[in-house]
Amino acid sequence: MAKRMGENTIKFSTPPKLIAGYSIVGPKEGQSPLAKYFDYILKCDRFNEKTYELAERKMLEQAISGAIDKANVLATDINLLLSGDLLNQIISASFCARQLQTAFIGVFGACSTMTESLALGACLIDGECADRVACATCSHFSTAERQFRFPLELGCQRPPTSQWTVTGAGCSILAREGEGHKITHAIFGKVIDLGINDMNNMGAAMAPAAADTLKNFFVDTKSKPSDFDLIATGDLGKLGSEIFIDLMENFGYKMAENYADCGQMVYSSKQKSFMGGSGCGCSASIMNSYILSKLDSGEYKKVILMSTGALVSTTSTQQGESIPGVAHAVVVEKGR
Amino acid sequence: MAKRMGENTIKFSTPPKLIAGYSIVGPKEGQSPLAKYFDYILKCDRFNEKTYELAERKMLEQAISGAIDKANVLATDINLLLSGDLLNQIISASFCARQLQTAFIGVFGACSTMTESLALGACLIDGECADRVACATCSHFSTAERQFRFPLELGCQRPPTSQWTVTGAGCSILAREGEGHKITHAIFGKVIDLGINDMNNMGAAMAPAAADTLKNFFVDTKSKPSDFDLIATGDLGKLGSEIFIDLMENFGYKMAENYADCGQMVYSSKQKSFMGGSGCGCSASIMNSYILSKLDSGEYKKVILMSTGALVSTTSTQQGESIPGVAHAVVVEKGR
Numbered sequence: 001m002a003k004r005m006g007e008n009t010i011k012f013s014t015p016p017k018l019i020a021g022y023s024i025v026g027p028k029e030g031q032s033p034l035a036k037y038f039d040y041i042l043k044c045d046r047f048n049e050k051t052y053e054l055a056e057r058k059m060l061e062q063a064i065s066g067a068i069d070k071a072n073v074l075a076t077d078i079n080l081l082l083s084g085d086l087l088n089q090i091i092s093a094s095f096c097a098r099q100l101q102t103a104f105i106g107v108f109g110a111c112s113t114m115t116e117s118l119a120l121g122a123c124l125i126d127g128e129c130a131d132r133v134a135c136a137t138c139s140h141f142s143t144a145e146r147q148f149r150f151p152l153e154l155g156c157q158r159p160p161t162s163q164w165t166v167t168g169a170g171c172s173i174l175a176r177e178g179e180g181h182k183i184t185h186a187i188f189g190k191v192i193d194l195g196i197n198d199m200n201n202m203g204a205a206m207a208p209a210a211a212d213t214l215k216n217f218f219v220d221t222k223s224k225p226s227d228f229d230l231i232a233t234g235d236l237g238k239l240g241s242e243i244f245i246d247l248m249e250n251f252g253y254k255m256a257e258n259y260a261d262c263g264q265m266v267y268s269s270k271q272k273s274f275m276g277g278s279g280c281g282c283s284a285s286i287m288n289s290y291i292l293s294k295l296d297s298g299e300y301k302k303v304i305l306m307s308t309g310a311l312v313s314t315t316s317t318q319q320g321e322s323i324p325g326v327a328h329a330v331v332v333e334k335g336r
Numbered sequence: 337m338a339k340r341m342g343e344n345t346i347k348f349s350t351p352p353k354l355i356a357g358y359s360i361v362g363p364k365e366g367q368s369p370l371a372k373y374f375d376y377i378l379k380c381d382r383f384n385e386k387t388y389e390l391a392e393r394k395m396l397e398q399a400i401s402g403a404i405d406k407a408n409v410l411a412t413d414i415n416l417l418l419s420g421d422l423l424n425q426i427i428s429a430s431f432c433a434r435q436l437q438t439a440f441i442g443v444f445g446a447c448s449t450m451t452e453s454l455a456l457g458a459c460l461i462d463g464e465c466a467d468r469v470a471c472a473t474c475s476h477f478s479t480a481e482r483q484f485r486f487p488l489e490l491g492c493q494r495p496p497t498s499q500w501t502v503t504g505a506g507c508s509i510l511a512r513e514g515e516g517h518k519i520t521h522a523i524f525g526k527v528i529d530l531g532i533n534d535m536n537n538m539g540a541a542m543a544p545a546a547a548d549t550l551k552n553f554f555v556d557t558k559s560k561p562s563d564f565d566l567i568a569t570g571d572l573g574k575l576g577s578e579i580f581i582d583l584m585e586n587f588g589y590k591m592a593e594n595y596a597d598c599g600q601m602v603y604s605s606k607q608k609s610f611m612g613g614s615g616c617g618c619s620a621s622i623m624n625s626y627i628l629s630k631l632d633s634g635e636y637k638k639v640i641l642m643s644t645g646a647l648v649s650t651t652s653t654q655q656g657e658s659i660p661g662v663a664h665a666v667v668v669e670k671g672r
Contacts, residue, residue: 002465004415008439010465051655079340080524087649088424090444091657094527094647098660103344103524105456106444106647106662108426120441120456127463129338129346129522147651186465188416188439191430311430311442313423315483319387321427324434326442 002126006220008213010186016125017180017335018118019173021288022066024059026141026167029277029285033268037289038168039066045142045167056140057092059169059281060085061099064136067171067288071132071178075100078173079130082117084108085280086139086165087147088313093137102134110309111206111235112189113137114170114284115328118305119186121174122330131176138169139279148199148314161201163237164273166266170284181295185221185331189213191311193324199317203240203263203275206308209325210236211247213306217329218253225253229300232291234283234307234327235263237275262286262307283307291332301334338462342556344549346522352461353516353671354454355509357624358402360395362477362503365613365621369604373625374504375402381478381503392476393428395505395617396421397435400472403507403624407468407514411436414509415466418453420444421616422475422501423483424649429473438470446645447542447571448525449473450506450620451664454641455522457510458666467512474505475615484650485535497537499573500609502602506620517631521557521667525549527647529660535653539576539599539611542644545661546572547583549642553665554589561589565636568627570619570643570663571599573611598622598643619643627668637670 003011023038030041040062047055060083068075081100083093084107097104109116117135124130142152144165150156174183192212196205210233218224225231225248236244241261248255262283263276287305294300306329317323339347359374366377376398383391396419404411417436419429420443433440445452453471460466478488480501486492510519528548532541546569554560561567561584572580577597584591598619599612623641630636642665653659 002463004464004467008415053651053655079344084442084444086425088651089422089446089647089649091647091649091652094660094662095652095657097527097662098529101526104527104662105452105524106420108420108442108444110425116441123460123463123465127338127459127465128340129459129463131340188441190437191433191440193434311425311427313425313427315389315424316427316431319389321431324430326430326433326440 008187008216009220012122012126012184015182015184016122016174016176017178017182019175019178019180020067020071021172021292022063022070023170023285023289024063024168025285029166029168029266032266034265034290037293052140052142056138056143057095060092060096060136060138063169063171064134067173071173078102078132078134080105080133082107082121082133083136084113085137086144109326110311111278111280112307112309112326112328113280114287115305115307115330118172118330119188119328122183122186125174125176133174134171136171137280137284139165139281141165141167144279158274159200160274161239163202163263163275163278165279166277166282168281168285170288172288179336182333182335183330184333187213187217187329189327191324191326193322195322197322202278202310203237204243205310205323206325207236207240207243207247210244210306210308210327213327213329215251225255228302228304229258231259231304233261235278236261236308237263239275295334303332305330344523344552345556348458348462348520351518351520352458352510353514353518355511355514355516356403356407357508357628358399358406359506359621359625360399360504361621365502365504365602368602370601370626373629388476388478392474392479393431396428396432396472396474399505399507400470403509407509414438414468414470416441416469418443418457418469419472420449421473422480445662446647447614447616448643448645448662448664449616450623451641451643451666454508454666455524455664458519458522461510461512469510470507472507473616473620475501475617477501477503480615494610495536496610497575499538499599499611499614501615502613502618504617504621506624508624515672518669518671519666520669523549523553523665525663527660527662529658531658533658538614538646539573540579541646541659542661543572543576543579543583546580546642546644546663549663549665551587561591564638564640565594567595567640569597571614572597572644573599575611631670639668641666
């Protein structure tokens with residue numbers, strides 16, 4: 001049964017298990033230092049499809065079916081699919097759900113979708129509303145770029161604070177029974193907006209929300225950064241991470257070497273990606289490859305994953321709005 | 337504790353309570369036969385704001401604060417806001433959450449958002465992940481029209497199968513303790529697509545999903561249409577409802593006079609709205625006004641609300657995709 005701790009944190013007394021994860025990434029991500037951890041690397045970012053949107057959807061489909069396969073269950077054993085993505089009206093997730101024929105809960109948290117779906121899925125399993133759920137998300141550089149910024153054909157110059165949307169997808173299967181790592185805590189974040197309005201500086205827009213969520217978690221659970229082997233944010237990027245570390249220090253928490261940002265891990269410094277990776281697929285693919293593998297090997301025993309989202313649309317930007325951020329987190333403990 | 341019944345239905349043994357609801361609608365909806373049930377009717381659909389998007393957001397804000405006020409709790413007593421809307425990247429809900437300073441779970445189910453958030457909220461309360469949640473959504477004719485179809489200034493002719501997006505918002509407060517109507521069951525629907533690809537015939541696109549969800553609910557719970565005082569679909573409209581009734585008959589269930597569609601209830605036959613109302617705000621405003629009031633008075637004792645969503649974006653339509661539908665349902669029993 002779940003127990004609310006402090007103001008915001010949810011603790012699961014019988015933690016739901018993360019029984020399998022699958023990751024798939026594009027060719028650029030396949031050249032990253034973490035390449036060997038990914039389950040599948042695309043040769044071409046069109047994935048033999050007519051449009052980038054179809055390629056993105058196909059990655060999500062493969063992530064979900066791959067994770068179901070690794071979990072050694074049938075697709076019909078999955079009670080719910082919790083999924084969302086960056087595209088307008090989350091079409092990647094919705095059209096993917098059409099194929100899967102599982103009840104579908106569409107979520108939207110921009111790049112925070114991986115932990116939004118993991119946290120929600122864990123709550124639903126803990127409350128016995130579901131036995132097994134699939135939590136999945138994806139993003140694609142080319143669909144995001146042309147939807148949020150400029151047509152690819154324009155070849156616009158990218159400002160130094162920009163991040164590179166990860167082409168990738170990840171899916172985790174959560175279950176009440178079975179062998180797997182334990183989701184022990186979840187925390188849903190507040191929407192925080194300190195007034196950043198630059199679509200090419202998402203890290204700065206998301207950092208305040210990330211700091212708020214993590215600070216609340218530490219206060220609620222009376223824990224501290226050194227209690228964890230890894231604290232991973234979603235896609236703050238280089239600049240966003242620095243702001244996040246500063247904000248945490250203001251709250252009295254010193255982030256040390258166990259802190260990492262998936263956005264900075266996903267590309268090497270030689271790959272031109274400015275501040276690093278971003279997109280729903282960033283933390284989704286890193287969680288379901290590198291982090292899972294380190295939990296499997298025992299190098300990590302206790303991990304906080306906190307995906308971060310910038311809640312922005314082209315309409316809100318064109319109407320002069322600033323960019324609010326949100327960050328949801330889960331604690332994963334080694335369990336197999 | 338929740339119990340899974342059959343394949344899809346969730347039964348709450350200690351049902352979460354719907355302790356308050358608030359509805360707000362635009363001027364056109366204010367001329368409907370149900371006008372006296374709404375809490376607030378706008379005089380102007382711009383709601384004194386510079387843009388229609390800001391007006392939509394302001395309606396949602398008023399619905400949420402109105403419902404919190406009616407529930408006689410403080411905003412800080414609300415643990416979670418579950419909300420989404422039709423706009424790209426659900427900006428109405430996200431920006432609204434920024435004001436409220438409550439943890440935020442962004443959901444997307446197109447026009448099925450009201451029951452998606454009610455069903456999820458009930459699961460979270462039942463599982464003790466939250467004590468009190470706000471479930472809210474909104475839509476606006478002018479923001480939806482210009483995002484999904486044509487600029488308003490074009491004055492395009494509307495085809496006879498089209499529906500009119502409701503300008504309105506609704507919010508329900510769910511709680512574990514307190515006096516209120518009981519959410520006894522929830523069912524999340526599958527994404528169903530029978531190949532409709534006409535953006536102006538949403539009812540036909542959503543009817544198969546609605547029939548699938550309701551049929552599954554009846555099978556899972558061994559119940560039948562006559563067990564309920566009202567079975568309300570979200571916004572199938574006139575044509576969609578007829579298709580839905582046909583499909584239900586094929587499944588062996590005869591829908592009778594206790595069946596109604598919020599999309600057909602929201603406008604009088606004299607108001608030019610073709611097949612009827614649609615949009616997230618349609619079932620949200622009817623649920624939190626007319627239906628709640630009939631539960632209060634005792635005229636209804638047991639109600640199924642099933643909002644229906646068409647999972648479509650302009651990109652998916654332009655790329656030649658058909659329109660998948662989804663429908664989530666909750667059972668509400670008189671409890672005060």
